[in-house]
Amino acid sequence: MSEPDEAAISTALDRIRAIVGAEHVLDQPAELSEYRDPFQPTVWDDYTPAAVVRPESVEQLQEIVRVAGELGVPLWTHSQGRNNGYGGAGTRTKGAITISLRRMNRILEIDSELCYALVEPGVSWIQLYEAIRDGGHPLMLSVPDIGWGSVVGNSLEYGITYLPHGQDFMAPCGMEVVLANGELLRTGMGAQPGNRSWNLYRRSFGPSLDQLFMQSNFGIVTKMGIWLQPQPETILFPRIVAQRERDLVELIDTLRVLMLDGTISGVPTLLSTLGVATTLTKRSDWYDGDGPIPDAVIDRIGAELGVGRWIFRTALWGDDALVDHRFDKLRRAFGAIPGVSVAGDKCSPDEAPSLASAADRVVAGVPSLDLAQMAGWYGGEHGGHMSFSPVVPLQGAPMYELNTVLRRLVEQAGLDYMNIVMATGARSAVNVVGNSFDFDDEQATRNVYESIRTLVTEAGRLGYGEYRAHLSFMDLAADQYSWGDHAYRRFVERIKDAVDPAGILSPGKQGIWPAANRPAA
Numbered sequence: 001m002s003e004p005d006e007a008a009i010s011t012a013l014d015r016i017r018a019i020v021g022a023e024h025v026l027d028q029p030a031e032l033s034e035y036r037d038p039f040q041p042t043v044w045d046d047y048t049p050a051a052v053v054r055p056e057s058v059e060q061l062q063e064i065v066r067v068a069g070e071l072g073v074p075l076w077t078h079s080q081g082r083n084n085g086y087g088g089a090g091t092r093t094k095g096a097i098t099i100s101l102r103r104m105n106r107i108l109e110i111d112s113e114l115c116y117a118l119v120e121p122g123v124s125w126i127q128l129y130e131a132i133r134d135g136g137h138p139l140m141l142s143v144p145d146i147g148w149g150s151v152v153g154n155s156l157e158y159g160i161t162y163l164p165h166g167q168d169f170m171a172p173c174g175m176e177v178v179l180a181n182g183e184l185l186r187t188g189m190g191a192q193p194g195n196r197s198w199n200l201y202r203r204s205f206g207p208s209l210d211q212l213f214m215q216s217n218f219g220i221v222t223k224m225g226i227w228l229q230p231q232p233e234t235i236l237f238p239r240i241v242a243q244r245e246r247d248l249v250e251l252i253d254t255l256r257v258l259m260l261d262g263t264i265s266g267v268p269t270l271l272s273t274l275g276v277a278t279t280l281t282k283r284s285d286w287y288d289g290d291g292p293i294p295d296a297v298i299d300r301i302g303a304e305l306g307v308g309r310w311i312f313r314t315a316l317w318g319d320d321a322l323v324d325h326r327f328d329k330l331r332r333a334f335g336a337i338p339g340v341s342v343a344g345d346k347c348s349p350d351e352a353p354s355l356a357s358a359a360d361r362v363v364a365g366v367p368s369l370d371l372a373q374m375a376g377w378y379g380g381e382h383g384g385h386m387s388f389s390p391v392v393p394l395q396g397a398p399m400y401e402l403n404t405v406l407r408r409l410v411e412q413a414g415l416d417y418m419n420i421v422m423a424t425g426a427r428s429a430v431n432v433v434g435n436s437f438d439f440d441d442e443q444a445t446r447n448v449y450e451s452i453r454t455l456v457t458e459a460g461r462l463g464y465g466e467y468r469a470h471l472s473f474m475d476l477a478a479d480q481y482s483w484g485d486h487a488y489r490r491f492v493e494r495i496k497d498a499v500d501p502a503g504i505l506s507p508g509k510q511g512i513w514p515a516a517n518r519p520a521a
């Protein structure tokens with residue numbers, strides 16, 4: 001789309017300064033450098049905003065949205081803006097005004113009896129975790145790999161977390177939303193004044209709207225309920241290691257059975273050798289040749305790190321006896337696969353924060369920044385990554401076939417293939433293909449972008465669509481959902497036109513463009 005009108009943006013910023021205070025409108029290049037895609041070469045500026053504005057209240061936000069509506073200027077919202085790998089704090093439309101909700105970071109409720117919290121969008125996972133701990137609440141929070149993002153922003157973007165409520169993205173419940181005309185809406189039970197079950201009951205009287213505000217551009221979420229779980233007596237970390245690439249088939253089929261019957265809950269993750277290696281080491285620790293890393297080197301990495309070709313990351317949470325029973329079932333099921341080893345370590349929730357492995361801490365509900373190093377495979381400090389993440393049925397044979405195709409395509413581009421299967425439910429998984437690059441090397445970065453383009457279209461042809469996409473691939477990923485002559489897109493566009501006729505909220509998010517910017521059909 002064309003860049004926003006500079007005069008309108010400048011008028012809008014003057015008016016916004018009067019709302020939030022001049023110190024909360026950032027428009028100098030040095031101030032904006034933090035609010036771009038941190039993984040793009042520094043000379044690229046496709047997703048740089050004109051300014052970042054930082055409201056501190058819902059009322060200020062409503063006023064900003066009204067100004068934008070009057071002047072027809074595009075906004076882009078982030079909560080913490082740490083959506084790294086998907087564009088970070090960058091805006092889909094260059095020159096839009098970014099609304100950063102980092103200052104709206106109050107934890108409004110933590111309820112130990114009903115096991116939920118109510119938070120504003122700036123609250124990070126680490127902040128909520130610490131408030132639960134410091135308040136002495138015997139509760140656990142399902143957290144993502146890296147804890148600096150916000151509970152709201154990450155959840156709205158379908159970010160994956162690993163404890164039982166992470167399964168099927170079940171943690172969020174009940175939202176407050178600023179609409180494009182500046183009005184405030186509460187979803188679900190919150191639609192009734194004084195309703196006592198807003199963050200407790202998932203449905204509504206009538207259509208349920210929470211989902212409508214996730215991965216969309218129909219409103220700005222200003223409060224969200226998030227479910228918590230009681231701390232269990234025991235956490236057990238199963239160590240399941242397989243030695244052959246082909247074991248993926250039996251590992252996944254076994255996992256499905258154990259998830260469907262409730263033995264394994266949460267979001268178990270199956271990591272390939274390089275999927276683990278990238279979280280612990282750099283490529284140059286192992287290999288400095290060009291082209292894809294050879295199988296013999298992958299085998300050596302697997303042996304030295306003790307992770308084989310595949311290793312599971314998950315936990316069993318519950319009473320000691322129950323956890324033992326489940327582990328026994330799991331050990332027998334996975335142990336029946338030739339060459340697969342199964343061991344397990346236990347800890348209590350009190351011991352979890354001092355566990356040596358960041359990966360273990362995450363599945364024990366303890367967030368940190370330790371896993372952020374995964375971006376450095378090729379570029380170290382200047383390393384970036386983007387995921388290609390199709391949703392796949394939780395069935396071994398088709399998953400293996402798909403990965404064989406994807407690996408061939410990635411290796412044709414001269415890159416290392418690394419994947420992680422995240423079983424977001426008992427019936428399907430997100431097959432995350434990590435694509436790392438040195439963002440100081442523009443050519444190498446371009447090559448990765450090209451490779452991802454190929455992956456999106458080739459996987460699309462095979463019946464696989466992405467669960468989430470980087471700003472650069474949102475249109476292409478959305479194009480794959482074309483059933484019924486793009487009936488889905490046409491429907492969400494009709495909603496967009498109705499709820500945001502001026503097209504000011506996050507134009508282009510998930511490929512949903514306002515009428516004026518829509519590519520000709």
Ligand code: ADP
Binds near residue numbers: 078
């Ligand atoms: P994180 O909190 O994990 O850093 P972001 O704040 O970067 O995540 O948000 C990820 C994406 O989710 C944003 O790019 C935006 O599209 C959407 N988003 C974030 N916060 C909100 C919000 N409060 N209302 C509506 N959409 C949001």
